[in-house]
Amino acid sequence: MSGTYTAVATSLAGCKYYVSTEVLGSSPATVEAVVTTLAFAEEHIIEAAAVGTGDYEFSLDDGPWQLDGTFIDVSPGLHTVTVRDLNGCGIGTKTVLVIDYPRFFTPNGDGYNDTWQIIGINTRPLSKIYIFDRYGKLLKQLSPLSEGWDGTYNGRPLPATDYWFSVQYEEPGTEIIKTFRAHFSLKR
Numbered sequence: 534m535s536g537t538y539t540a541v542a543t544s545l546a547g548c549k550y551y552v553s554t555e556v557l558g559s560s561p562a563t564v565e566a567v568v569t570t571l572a573f574a575e576e577h578i579i580e581a582a583a584v585g586t587g588d589y590e591f592s593l594d595d596g597p598w599q600l601d602g603t604f605i606d607v608s609p610g611l612h613t614v615t616v617r618d619l620n621g622c623g624i625g626t627k628t629v630l631v632i633d634y635p636r637f638f639t640p641n642g643d644g645y646n647d648t649w650q651i652i653g654i655n656t657r658p659l660s661k662i663y664i665f666d667r668y669g670k671l672l673k674q675l676s677p678l679s680e681g682w683d684g685t686y687n688g689r690p691l692p693a694t695d696y697w698f699s700v701q702y703e704e705p706g707t708e709i710i711k712t713f714r715a716h717f718s719l720k721r
Contacts, residue, residue: 535586559587561623566602566614572632572653572704573713577607579629581614588619609633609652630656632705634698637718640684649717650681651700660702667695677702684719693721 539553562583569580581602583589590598592615593607602614609631617624632653638646654660654677662675664682672686684691697716704711 559618559620559622560585561618562587562589562616562625564614564616564625564627566627566629568607568629568631568705572702572711573634573715576605577609577631577633579604579607579612579614579631581616581627583616583625585618585625587622589616590619591616607631609635611653630705632657632702634715635717637720638681638684639720640690641721648681648683649719650675650679651677654700654702656705657702660700662698662700665697665699666691667697669697672696690721691719693719695719 537553537555539551542550542552544550562585564581565584566579566581569578570576579593581591581604583591583602590600591602592598593604594612595615598617602616604614612629612631614627614629615624616626630653632651634651635646635649638649640647651662654662658677660677662677663671664673664675665671672691673682675682695716695718697714699712699714701710701712703709
């Protein structure tokens with residue numbers, strides 16, 4: 534328990550000596566962390582809180598420690614929020630997911646950005662994803678569980694340009710079905 538405690542030592546002669554100390558309560562934190570912005574937002578924010586007795590600091594993905602649990606301009610994907618007690622009484626973690634889409638992809642076979650898929654959509658397996666050319670022609674329907682689109686139509690590579698997509702998904706943290714439309718670039 535937190536508080537000020539006093540110990541009394543009494544000598545055989547009856548003299549009393551008092552020693553006081555302040556005890557600070559401390560415990561590992563239970564971490565609460567949520568993405569406070571909607572999927573596909575321009576800027577993603579994670580808000581984290583520490584529940585427990587103690588003084589805490591926060592870190593995102595093993596980054597620098599900070600006293601505030603707000604993380605701004607977070608990239609899409611899985612992130613780990615770590616909270617540690619400043620008095621050395623433990624660490625707590627929580628994983629959160631930011632859903633968004635890559636603004637471009639480069640299907641050139643180098644192993645980087647070779648397919649296009651919405652990041653984190655695999656957690657929404659009932660989602661429907663459609664890719665269109667600039668004139669609205671349907672090129673591909675993607676499963677949220679697939680690796681993604683490789684930039685081909687009927688087995689032929691498509692040209693480098695912008696392509697449009699539409700995704701119907703359940704907004705994380707709600708049961709609301711939403712539709713989002715935007716475009717991305719295929720670069721060769």
